[in-house]
Amino acid sequence: MRCEELREMYELYTLGVLEDEERKEIDAHLGGGCEACRQSLRDVLATNAAVLSAAPEMKPPALLKRRVMAAVGVRHTGWAWAAALAAACMLVLALWMSVQERRGSAELADARRTILQIGAERDHMMQALSFLNQPETQQVGFGKNKPAHGNIFVNPRRGVLLIATNLPPLTPGRIFEMWLIPKGGAPQPAGLFQSTDSGTAYHMLSGPLNLSSGDAIAVTVEPEAGSAAPTTTPLFVAPI
Amino acid sequence: MAPSLDLFHGTDHHRACVKLIPVALAYGIFQVVMRFKDESDLVRRLKERDPHAMSDLYDRYGRLAYSLIYRIVRNGAAAEDLVQETFLRVWNRVQSFDRQKGALGPWILTVARNRAIDYLRSIDGRMAAGSLELDKVENPALFCEFSDSALSIDRARRIKGALEKLSTNQRMVIELAYFEGLSQTEMAAQMKQPLGTVKTWVRSALKILREELTEAAIA
Numbered sequence: 463m464r465c466e467e468l469r470e471m472y473e474l475y476t477l478g479v480l481e482d483e484e485r486k487e488i489d490a491h492l493g494g495g496c497e498a499c500r501q502s503l504r505d506v507l508a509t510n511a512a513v514l515s516a517a518p519e520m521k522p523p524a525l526l527k528r529r530v531m532a533a534v535g536v537r538h539t540g541w542a543w544a545a546a547l548a549a550a551c552m553l554v555l556a557l558w559m560s561v562q563e564r565r566g567s568a569e570l571a572d573a574r575r576t577i578l579q580i581g582a583e584r585d586h587m588m589q590a591l592s593f594l595n596q597p598e599t600q601q602v603g604f605g606k607n608k609p610a611h612g613n614i615f616v617n618p619r620r621g622v623l624l625i626a627t628n629l630p631p632l633t634p635g636r637i638f639e640m641w642l643i644p645k646g647g648a649p650q651p652a653g654l655f656q657s658t659d660s661g662t663a664y665h666m667l668s669g670p671l672n673l674s675s676g677d678a679i680a681v682t683v684e685p686e687a688g689s690a691a692p693t694t695t696p697l698f699v700a701p702i
Numbered sequence: 703m704a705p706s707l708d709l710f711h712g713t714d715h716h717r718a719c720v721k722l723i724p725v726a727l728a729y730g731i732f733q734v735v736m737r738f739k740d741e742s743d744l745v746r747r748l749k750e751r752d753p754h755a756m757s758d759l760y761d762r763y764g765r766l767a768y769s770l771i772y773r774i775v776r777n778g779a780a781a782e783d784l785v786q787e788t789f790l791r792v793w794n795r796v797q798s799f800d801r802q803k804g805a806l807g808p809w810i811l812t813v814a815r816n817r818a819i820d821y822l823r824s825i826d827g828r829m830a831a832g833s834l835e836l837d838k839v840e841n842p843a844l845f846c847e848f849s850d851s852a853l854s855i856d857r858a859r860r861i862k863g864a865l866e867k868l869s870t871n872q873r874m875v876i877e878l879a880y881f882e883g884l885s886q887t888e889m890a891a892q893m894k895q896p897l898g899t900v901k902t903w904v905r906s907a908l909k910i911l912r913e914e915l916t917e918a919a920i921a
């Protein structure tokens with residue numbers, strides 16, 4: 463057959479629906495290198511594509527793209543992006559929870575400290591009230607018209623309670639020390655204490671005391687480990 | 703009246719149109735060049751196994767391939783399997799595709815159609831030898847030096863118009879060949895018509911389609 467006659471069959475040939483005999487003839491012709499027919503074949507393939515593209519449009523299922531990508535060994539970019547976003551969100555959430563937990567732990571520790579302080583202060587107050595309620599307890603004021611002033615409560619059976627206000631702020635590494643000064647004797651250490659930020663302090667020396675008239679109570683500022691004997695000038699001296 | 707509105711009146715309108723022709727032509731050429739550049743770039747990326755390229759290829763031709771395959775097999779699950787097979791085949795054979803002169807759309811449609819016809823033939827128990835013939839016309843080397851309008855909207859519209867011009871019998875034989883993969887002998891048996899009659903319908907139908915597309919190409 464001539465090229466023009468074969469041309470009539472190229473659509474069916476490219477669609478794979480030609481009868482065996484005609485197909486073999488075209489195979490042989492194209493195998494012979496007829497360039498015009500090869501170009502005709504391309505034209506026919508374009509026509510076929512145009513006819514095939516006329517199929518009614520259908521929307522493929524959304525997951526089909528994922529299947530296709532997986533089939534060729536490529537992870538679907540949309541899901542990879544979503545996974546990365548999810549991972550980033552998880553990381554941010556974990557960091558946020560860690561910060562919150564740390565903040566919560568710090569707040570809890572602060573609360574515990576506050577409770578302990580309040581508990582200690584309450585104990586001091588209860589102790590002080592019990593001390594003050596004793597009939598033998600005597601009150602001695604000190605520092606009248608001076609910045610640091612207050613009261614000392616003495617009970618020979620229970621000890622000494624010092625309540626001072628307006629004490630000077632301490633420098634780091636320093637502490638207040640109370641002294642019991644017998645008349646004509648050397649000062650004896652009577653305990654270390656600190657003041658609050660407002661300069662108020664409660665300090666109690668518990669236990670029976672052998673006091674006599676002319677004895678005195680004094681307070682000095684000492685190194686934080688305390689001293690065996692006063693090393694600074696007393697803030698006040700209160701005779702009992 | 704504002705000067706710009708004068709473009710749409712009398713001789714000014716014609717002058718404005720004449721002035722716009724080179725702009726329109728340049729824009730058309732630009733679109734064609736960009737389309738080819740895009741397609742060529744897509745093929746390059748497919749050959750380099752760029753994962754995003756496969757995603758782009760599916761975005762561009764996935765719906766077309768699915769529509770065609772579904773039209774042939776009329777079964778959603780089978781159509782999904784065949785679309786997957788189609789893109790896998792394209793992925794595996796893209797290395798021999800001509801990046802500069804190739805036309806991806808016609809190639810993918812041919813591969814999709816052949817996968818679907820193979821499926822139909824396998825469930826009908828029809829000859830397996832057809833698979834080899836279909837395989838031959840999927841050769842990527844055949845899909846080059848196409849006109850840039852091979853899958854254009856205008857061409858699709860022309861084809862639809864041409865199909866509407868066919869008689870019922872002509873349209874039937876075209877559908878049986880393109881979408882059922884039947885030979886003329888098989889068509890004759892199915893339609894219970896003499897082979898000669900079927901061949902006449904096929905020949906005349908294809909002639910109308912060719913003429914319509916040739917006119918489109920000339921236009």
